[in-house]
Amino acid sequence: MTDTSPHIHASPPTPPTPPEQFHETVPLTAEHLLTNRRPEPAGGWRRLVWQLSGKRIIPAESAAELERRTLMAQAQTPVASGHHRIAVMSLKGGVGKTTTTVALGNTLASLRGDRVIAIDANPDRGTLGIKVKSETAATIRTMLAEAPHILRYADARAFTSQSPARLEVLASDTDPAVSEAFNAEDYRTVAGLIERYYSICITDCGTGLLHGAMGATLELADQIVLVSLVAVDGASSAAATLDWLTAHGHADLVKNAIVVLNAVEPKTDVDLDLLERHFTSRCRAVIRIPYDPHLKEGAEVDLVRLRPTTRGAYLRLAAAAGQTFGQRPDRGH
Numbered sequence: 001m002t003d004t005s006p007h008i009h010a011s012p013p014t015p016p017t018p019p020e021q022f023h024e025t026v027p028l029t030a031e032h033l034l035t036n037r038r039p040e041p042a043g044g045w046r047r048l049v050w051q052l053s054g055k056r057i058i059p060a061e062s063a064a065e066l067e068r069r070t071l072m073a074q075a076q077t078p079v080a081s082g083h084h085r086i087a088v089m090s091l092k093g094g095v096g097k098t099t100t101t102v103a104l105g106n107t108l109a110s111l112r113g114d115r116v117i118a119i120d121a122n123p124d125r126g127t128l129g130i131k132v133k134s135e136t137a138a139t140i141r142t143m144l145a146e147a148p149h150i151l152r153y154a155d156a157r158a159f160t161s162q163s164p165a166r167l168e169v170l171a172s173d174t175d176p177a178v179s180e181a182f183n184a185e186d187y188r189t190v191a192g193l194i195e196r197y198y199s200i201c202i203t204d205c206g207t208g209l210l211h212g213a214m215g216a217t218l219e220l221a222d223q224i225v226l227v228s229l230v231a232v233d234g235a236s237s238a239a240a241t242l243d244w245l246t247a248h249g250h251a252d253l254v255k256n257a258i259v260v261l262n263a264v265e266p267k268t269d270v271d272l273d274l275l276e277r278h279f280t281s282r283c284r285a286v287i288r289i290p291y292d293p294h295l296k297e298g299a300e301v302d303l304v305r306l307r308p309t310t311r312g313a314y315l316r317l318a319a320a321a322g323q324t325f326g327q328r329p330d331r332g333h
Contacts, residue, residue: 068312074319075111081328083195086321087221089205090228091237096262097227100289100317101204102131102167102301104225107311107318109167110303114199115153117160120172121187121213122206129171131301135161140172143193144186153197165303168198183212191220200325209244218245222329223321224253226283227260230270235278242282257283258320263291285320289313 041047046059061069088101101118109116120126120140129139138159143150150156160168170190172182194201203217218224224245228238238259245254259279264272272288279286292310295301303311 068315071315071319072111075108075315075322077322077325079114079199079325081222083198084200084325085191085220085222086200086202086225087205087217087223088202088225088227089241090207090226091209091241092229092234093207095227095229095234096260096289096295097207098127098131098204099295099298099301100225100227100260100262101128101202102163102169103289103295103303103306103314104317104321105167105169105202106163106165106301106303107314108200108202108321109163110165111318112199115168115197116166116200116202117168117170117194117198118202118204119170119190119194121182121203121217122172126172126174126204126206128169128204129161129174130299132161132163132167132169133300134171138171140170140182140186140190143170144189147189147193150193156193156197163301170194184216187213187216188220191216209241218250218253221253222327223256223258223324225258225260225317225321227262230261230264230268230272230275232270235270235275239278254282255284256324258285258287258317259283260317261286261288263295264288265291284323287313287317287320289317 040055041050041058046061049057049059086104088097088104090097105116105118118128120128122128136159140159143156143159146155146159157168160170162168191201203221205214205217208214226238226241228234242254242257245251261272261275276286276288290307290309290313292307294305294307295310303314306314
């Protein structure tokens with residue numbers, strides 16, 4: 001009998017589907033994998049649960065806490081080149097440039113294990129020295145005079161004052177009558193000394209762009225922080241500063257710059273979003289620092305006395321600065 005049933009051709013077996021790739025974003029480090037290495041909750045309901053469980057249960061971190069840890073990690077980025085220079089500048093006076101210098105320096109110094117210093121490069125009377133409790137009458141001028149004898153960190157430390165957050169400050173003369181002009185060669189000498197003993201140097205520049213030390217400051221800077229108030233004239237001055245820098249060979253500094261919109265009030269007639277979009281299109285980051293009564297005092301800057309929102313804003317600024325610490329800039333200049 002003839003088989004009239006249709007022939008069924010067996011298909012080759014289907015190869016097994018490879019397991020779906022799973023990309024884990026959490027680093028597989030001891031801190032993340034071992035429950036006894038997780039940081040204890042700083043406060044709130046997570047700390048209460050931790051305490052009530054006999055310190056055995058640590059609830060998962062909130063999005064805000066995870067963001068804070070990420071920002072801290074960015075601010076703690078090791079300095080790949082061994083030394084990193086940040087120039088804090090503004091075309092106008094009275095915008096909070098020196099306060100920004102110290103608050104940024106304090107934030108970085110409080111989070112890092114290496115040495116952070118702020119120096120006053122104003123060509124005349126600078127106010128950086130009054131932002132920390134004075135430990136010495138020495139100034140940037142006396143350091144220059146003793147430069148040949150500074151052979152170790154302890155020698156340099158004798159010329160600085162240190163804040164509770166571990167930021168060191170090298171002040172300038174406060175009396176303009178006895179203050180000599182601080183020029184480009186002076187700045188290069190001090191910068192060379194600082195480079196030996198500190199990982200990060202934050203320079204509080206003078207206002208204006210043509211004074212003696214500014215050329216050397218910009219030439220040696222790895223990044224700039226441009227400070228502006230939220231006002232029409234302040235924003236125009238900041239934009240003009242970026243224009244000038246671009247026209248004078250510093251386009252890379254502009255592209256990598258951080259713009260600080262300082263002392264932002266809860267209510268303002270200025271379009272903050274438009275202002276931020278303008279500078280974001282020209283620079284790497286824009287950070288809003290809220291108005292804070294402690295900073296308005298104009299005295300020593302103490303992170304503990306700042307409002308939590310202000311401390312958070314300075315942490316974002318420190319993190320933005322830290323994002324470039326891992327780069328190795330060309331030191332050929």
